[in-house]
Amino acid sequence: MLVNAKYCLKNPSMLKDFEAELRAKGLDEYYLVSTDEAGYQKVVGPVEGLRKISLTFMIIVLIFGAVILIILSSIAIRERKYEIGVLRAMGMKKGKIILGLWFEMLIITVLCLLVGFSIGSVAAQPISDALLSEQIENAKIAARQGGIMSGVVSGIALGGPVERELVPLEQVDVSVGIDTIIEIAIIALFLASLTSMVAITKITKYEPIRILAERN
Amino acid sequence: MNILSLKNVTYQYEGAKKLVLKGVNAEFSSGKIYTIVGKSGSGKSTLLSLIAGLDVCSEGEIYYKGTSFKELDHDEYRAKNIGVIFQSFNLLTNATGIENIILSMSISGRREKNKKEYAYALLEKVGIDRETANRKILKLSGGEQQRVSIAHALSHNPDIVIADEPTANLDSDTENAVLNIFTSLTRDEGKCVIIATHSKKVASIADEVWGINDGKLLFIKHS
Ligand SMILES: Nc1ncnc2c1ncn2[C@@H]1O[C@H](COP(=O)(O)OP(=O)(O)OP(=O)(O)O)[C@@H](O)[C@H]1O
Numbered sequence: 018m019l020v021n022a023k024y025c026l027k028n029p030s031m032l033k034d035f036e037a038e039l040r041a042k043g044l045d046e047y048y049l050v051s052t053d054e055a056g057y058q059k060v061v062g063p064v065e066g067l068r069k070i071s072l073t074f075m076i077i078v079l080i081f082g083a084v085i086l087i088i089l090s091s092i093a094i095r096e097r098k099y100e101i102g103v104l105r106a107m108g109m110k111k112g113k114i115i116l117g118l119w120f121e122m123l124i125i126t127v128l129c130l131l132v133g134f135s136i137g138s139v140a141a142q143p144i145s146d147a148l149l150s151e152q153i154e155n156a157k158i159a160a161r162q163g164g165i166m167s168g169v170v171s172g173i174a175l176g177g178p179v180e181r182e183l184v185p186l187e188q189v190d191v192s193v194g195i196d197t198i199i200e201i202a203i204i205a206l207f208l209a210s211l212t213s214m215v216a217i218t219k220i221t222k223y224e225p226i227r228i229l230a231e232r233n
Numbered sequence: 234m235n236i237l238s239l240k241n242v243t244y245q246y247e248g249a250k251k252l253v254l255k256g257v258n259a260e261f262s263s264g265k266i267y268t269i270v271g272k273s274g275s276g277k278s279t280l281l282s283l284i285a286g287l288d289v290c291s292e293g294e295i296y297y298k299g300t301s302f303k304e305l306d307h308d309e310y311r312a313k314n315i316g317v318i319f320q321s322f323n324l325l326t327n328a329t330g331i332e333n334i335i336l337s338m339s340i341s342g343r344r345e346k347n348k349k350e351y352a353y354a355l356l357e358k359v360g361i362d363r364e365t366a367n368r369k370i371l372k373l374s375g376g377e378q379q380r381v382s383i384a385h386a387l388s389h390n391p392d393i394v395i396a397d398e399p400t401a402n403l404d405s406d407t408e409n410a411v412l413n414i415f416t417s418l419t420r421d422e423g424k425c426v427i428i429a430t431h432s433k434k435v436a437s438i439a440d441e442v443w444g445i446n447d448g449k450l451l452f453i454k455h456s
Pocket residue numbers: 230246247249253271272273274275276277278279280320
């Protein structure tokens with residue numbers, strides 16, 4: 018007699034515990050506990066792929082973003098070197114100038130964040146949908162290619178009918194929570210402060226006449 | 234007491250081989266106009282920037298009312314005690330004349346009730362009308378910029394006024410008007426005015442003429 022029972026677990030990391038629990042409850046060694054890897058891949062694979070893509074994107078954006086930010090803020094500050102020189106010559110205190118520039122930088126960063134979040138909130142869902150459906154297509158193609166080889170082995174063990182019922186996750190809700198927004202904002206403000214501070218302190222450490230002399 | 238004393242002031246630009254100033258000694262007092270003459274490149278602007286507290290001497294010392302510059306808060310000194318008319322004006326070019334002057338008054342902490350009217354009046358003295366005062370510095374002629382720069386230097390009512398070629402871009406009528414302002418500053422308000430210049434006419438209004446030659450400041454003549 019062939020007995021076949023199917024359980025759905027929330028998380029693949031529970032597999033070991035699940036088997037241990039079954040054995041503990043007296044499941045005979047005669048019975049095999051196996052996983053429907055292919056089915057799992059079919060359901061979750063596309064989302065995993067999406068996750069990989071977005072992670073790669075994030076790393077690229079962060080690295081390039083940081084480099085660009087440093088370059089841009091150095092240029093921005095250097096453009097204002099003359100202005101800084103004039104203000105210093107008028108007797109404005111260094112600290113006040115630094116604070117002023119920093120404040121300006123923060124305002125610009127906040128504006129950029131607002132724009133970024135607005136664009137993000139509008140564009141994230143369609144983009145992730147597009148990426149996800151691409152992933153699903155890829156997974157289908159991969160399944161068709163791999164199917165012939167693995168079909169014999171896994172097909173019998175799993176029992177045929179199962180495959181038809183499995184539908185990949187076609188919807189991922191990408192709405193961003195308030196926590197994430199705050200986190201991103203803090204990181205952005207911190208990065209902006211850091212990069213602008215590097216440039217500002219570099220300039221304000223000179224005597225005012227040096228700053229002015231470079232332009233005249 | 235002398236308002237400014239220079240003791241053995243020596244200056245060398247970073248990376249330059251030659252000393253620009255070699256042990257300059259001088260005394261400047263209130264109520265007098267001084268002119269400093271000398272060939273181009275002799276170090277007039279350099280000396281003025283040291284007096285203005287915009288740079289520090291390599292050696293020697295400058296005293297303001299008996300206090301060494303080393304103990305003086307340079308920012309405070311620039312904001313309150315000295316007005317500088319630069320050879321290259323050094324105004325905020327993206328702001329208007331009136332804004333430049335009001336800014337400088339604010340930095341010095343002046344509490345005029347109506348800063349704007351005070352600034353307009355000051356500009357009018359150097360022949361800048363309200364329309365011109367409300368134009369960006371970028372959009373002013375060289376002579377207009379120079380006159381805004383003069384008003385700017387006087388805006389916080391400093392004890393010392395330093396001017397680097399203040400009449401270089403002016404016609405002779407405007408030049409006369411500016412020189413009259415300098416004379417009145419010293420005669421009527423007891424300020425100390427120090428002018429670097431090539432112009433004989435400017436030198437002629439001075440109480441004392443000094444010359445820079447080979448890094449030394451030498452007394453040339455009384456008026
Ligand atoms: N930033 C600098 N670095 C190196 N050398 C400088 C610098 N600025 C000026 N010098 C040199 O110092 C010397 C004195 O310059 P300064 O500007 O004081 O002359 P000046 O008497 O005002 O001349 P001018 O009448 O042309 O305005 C010059 O030889 C000049 O080349």
